[in-house]
Amino acid sequence: MSVRTLLETLSRYQNEIEQNASTEWIKFELLWREYFQWYAHCHQAKLFTFKGIKSHAPTTSFYFERFRRWCNGNTPFPIVNACMNQLNQTGYMSNRGRQIVTSCLVNELSIDWRYGATYFEQHLIDYDVASNWGNWQYLAGVGADPKEHRHFNLQKQTETYDPNHSFIRKWRGDQTDGNLDAVDAADWPIGFSDDE
Template structure:
């Protein structure tokens, strides 16, 4: 029996149910298809840092596979076209992959099941809990996070991750192409490298340094590594699993005692899980302006203001600093993401999906459920029961960057510009005209 395992956002060997199941074959072909970024909301392609982090993660996975007698076939193209060719050319009997939300991802699996005469098996993905357990406690997924959290916390404990390497059969005879190295190096402002080893090192450092015991107080720090766990880049690609992080936190609590901050890291994992299940449930509605409920809100697309926001050239120095940090490093603090999103949605009145698409391009920790779910949350068309969050940016700057150190570091002060300009006919454009 010959099988394919199709890696998606699960680039690791440990704690990997899908890979273990696929290893029952006599021969196993391991495949990764490079993300195809379709033009969407005036944005296309991958940002330099996101592309770099994916490349490093793939190279690390391929290196980890070599002692096991395996290799990784990295290809480009749509799964609906590439995978049927592999199945035909190598006489494959089964296709395995892990659960992954997203409308294109769901469509690809649906088309593959229609086109292939072999089993297409979807295994548990990057969530903290099993789908059956979530369905048993929440047959109807709550529309906001708090009811979900209360039910899950009271009744479920994440399974212990498997730390054993799977026994992988050899691949079929074929030519494996060299995975090209990244075109750029990690930025000095955030020197995080992709791959499971780097993720495990960061988790160990975060726990052993005691940073986790101050996490609730420091998590809103605007610069990385000063307060945030910065585990999200490895979580997003599945180089480390949520179960591994939860287990490490439990071990830390057993040795040193729990506190409010150790709980808060677990709380953040629950938020991530909620957005994962919500993204699977909502499907294409995750990408609609009005969300699942089709909420109606006023918005526009003023290209000049969107370009200013993307370039970090607004009249808000703190927002500019966040946007410069994002493009330079591929990362932005959670607080920064909320403030930048509020600026685009509530100050500029632009459709939230343009901002979500720009984040998708650049974030090294891009995760479809968390990214689009959080943008919906700020816009008031998603999981926020209050109907959206508009931030007072001056107040946020005074609270989180009182001395302007972060803003100065990331060149946030730009020459002021008028909100509106005149068109070619010299007609002034004002809010009442739009």
């Protein structure tokens, strides 16, 4: 079904039955999805590159332990954990949740955005190449966003969208050890004494 058909049906619904904030959001999201289809068509392979469509690379890297914790919903951020637990158990996450966990991965954890985009590709039941990779670029600051650095305040997002922590409780986002990086004796180099 084309976006045009959906928008025509939505327009009829708004004219004949009701127009409200929800119907307007549906329209906005359909247009945003269509935008990313053309974005992917235009930029092709750049959709998957570290720099995206920008001329500069983001200041992120890959930290295995942090990425593993993000994937498993075991970060110091309950709202992120709840969203990731929901994704892992259902294959779904709301658009707001996707933005929150993306911002966390890129900004709080300093991880290369492509690992998150790939994880979503493997787990989302509504996965769409253009929307997924385009949105990840957008929030990582290497895509179509003129702001270039979208950083969500996780505490504010929690207060706004889950003020009673009911979502966090439902998806056990607060049942973590709260650590970000693990330190293990095995990580220390062998063969050095304290006075070297």
